[in-house]
Amino acid sequence: MGIAQAIKRTLMPVYSGLKHVFLKPYTVKWPYEKVPNLPEEGYRFDPKAGIGYPGSKGRHVLYMEKCTGCGSCDLTCQNIAEAITMTHGFDVLIVLDEGCYESFKRSMPGIVEAVEALVGSFSAEPGRIEYNSLSSFFWAPTDTRQVTKVEGGYEIRLNREPIFDARAVEVLHQKVYPAVEKLKAAGWELRKLDAATESASVELSRQDFTFNVLVRKIEMGYKQNRRSLFPSIDYGRCVMCGFCVDACPFQALEMTGEFEISSTSRRELVYTPTMLAKRPEDFNVTGVPPELNMIERMRMIFRRLVW
Ligand code: SF4
Ligand code: SF4
Numbered sequence: 001m002g003i004a005q006a007i008k009r010t011l012m013p014v015y016s017g018l019k020h021v022f023l024k025p026y027t028v029k030w031p032y033e034k035v036p037n038l039p040e041e042g043y044r045f046d047p048k049a050g051i052g053y054p055g056s057k058g059r060h061v062l063y064m065e066k067c068t069g070c071g072s073c074d075l076t077c078q079n080i081a082e083a084i085t086m087t088h089g090f091d092v093l094i095v096l097d098e099g100c101y102e103s104f105k106r107s108m109p110g111i112v113e114a115v116e117a118l119v120g121s122f123s124a125e126p127g128r129i130e131y132n133s134l135s136s137f138f139w140a141p142t143d144t145r146q147v148t149k150v151e152g153g154y155e156i157r158l159n160r161e162p163i164f165d166a167r168a169v170e171v172l173h174q175k176v177y178p179a180v181e182k183l184k185a186a187g188w189e190l191r192k193l194d195a196a197t198e199s200a201s202v203e204l205s206r207q208d209f210t211f212n213v214l215v216r217k218i219e220m221g222y223k224q225n226r227r228s229l230f231p232s233i234d235y236g237r238c239v240m241c242g243f244c245v246d247a248c249p250f251q252a253l254e255m256t257g258e259f260e261i262s263s264t265s266r267r268e269l270v271y272t273p274t275m276l277a278k279r280p281e282d283f284n285v286t287g288v289p290p291e292l293n294m295i296e297r298m299r300m301i302f303r304r305l306v307w
Helices: 003-021 072-078 098-105 111-121 168-185 243-247 273-277 294-306
Strands: 044-046 051-053 060-062 084-097 136-140 143-150 153-157 163-165 189-195 199-206 209-217 230-234 253-255
Touching (some): 060 230, 060 273, 072 084, 072 243, 084 098, 084 111, 084 168, 084 273, 098 153, 098 209, 111 168, 163 168, 168 189, 168 199, 230 273
Antiparallel strands (some): 044 051, 060 253, 084 153, 084 163, 084 209, 084 230, 136 143, 189 199, 199 209
16 A cells, blocks of 8 residues: 555545534424425335335335335245235225116115115225216215126225225125125115135125125236236334335335334224335425524525425
8 A cells, every 4th residue: 555545545534524513403303394295305225126115114105106016025924023914905885786776866775774784884995086976976065986887787885995905705705794794784684705816706685685795806907917907005013114116026015204204003003005106205294393583493494495
């Protein structure tokens, strides 16, 4: 090593240290101030280059148009936190034949109460999508359900947005059976049960009325994912390690800067593929910490303008 290089190597750390003496440290004053959630600031992995790009390890974002449903992320997480479940999207439908639908439209006792009970059991669903097509009818001013004419009858869609689960029979047990139990108490008989991974149905009958409740897989229409299988993530289990991002061969999973996802309900911590597909919204930060003096306040406002 030459003398010049030795001097350079000695002075470089001194220079770095001195440089920072004149820089005033700045602490982000969360929750009044937040670092913006830019797409490239979350943790990402490039499988071709084998490089993980440093970034925030907050909740994931799923690019559904890239996901093939291969399940690598699920397999990886099984050895870590078992937070990922590969899920299909399902619709829950009341299937009425022509006669039953006519009776329903004429408000015949019995069938109306049955449909009402089933619709009511889904009214607590978080409804972000409102269906208001020509084939819809208004159940109540704020509560619409889609009615579709099909061969031999009509289908009334009970859920407002896809219900994601691993198997149709699980949806039947969790979503339909509670209402069916009430109907059984009102004299309805449960006549038939078909249960499989992608569809499940029950037949209910009482006196002159017979209709089906059907759980049916939704074809999401992504060419690269013909099985319409996407990961859901349970943030009650996830430890934000990022290994699922590393394991995805198609860069369909990334992490974001969103870390404020606490909830008082375990159920709300399960993020479905459509929830994961939404990028975190831009932070809407208002107010300033009361302990700041005028100069610090001005500085914070200036930083917000720059961000
Ligand atoms: S980040 Fe969460 S979901 Fe992904 S592998 Fe780690 S624990 Fe599992
Ligand atoms: S997110 Fe990636 S690893 Fe997971 S199923 Fe989709 S393509 Fe496969």
